[in-house]
Amino acid sequence: MQINRYLPNDTYVDCISDDYAIEVDFSNKWAEAIGQSLMYAAELERLPGIILICRAGEDESNCLKHGYHIEQTVNWWRIPMTVWHCGADDVHLADCRRVEYMQE
Secondary structure (H helix, E strand, C coil): CEEEEECCCCCEEEEECCCEEEEEEEHHHHHHHHHHHHHHHHHHCCEEEEEEECCCCCCHHHHHHHHHHHHHHHHHHCCCEEEEEECCCCCCHHHCEEEEECCC
């Protein structure tokens, strides 16, 4: 996976895999993360992805609420997207809860 790659449209994508253009952000930035991941995905012709991090000390119910907002938004607009919900202590992506939306 590549990280912090500069794109021709003068933006930086946080992570790029073979299939995904991924925005990494804290859970309270869920709305911005959706927009950024969509823009990166369009630029790179990949699926959009988000790694959503629950800050250390954050009330877990807030992080769950932010995840719910993402779910409602991507389901309403039928956006094919993968979101990894990560705790502050998660070290590897495999430690995070992966949710795939609208992918068959």
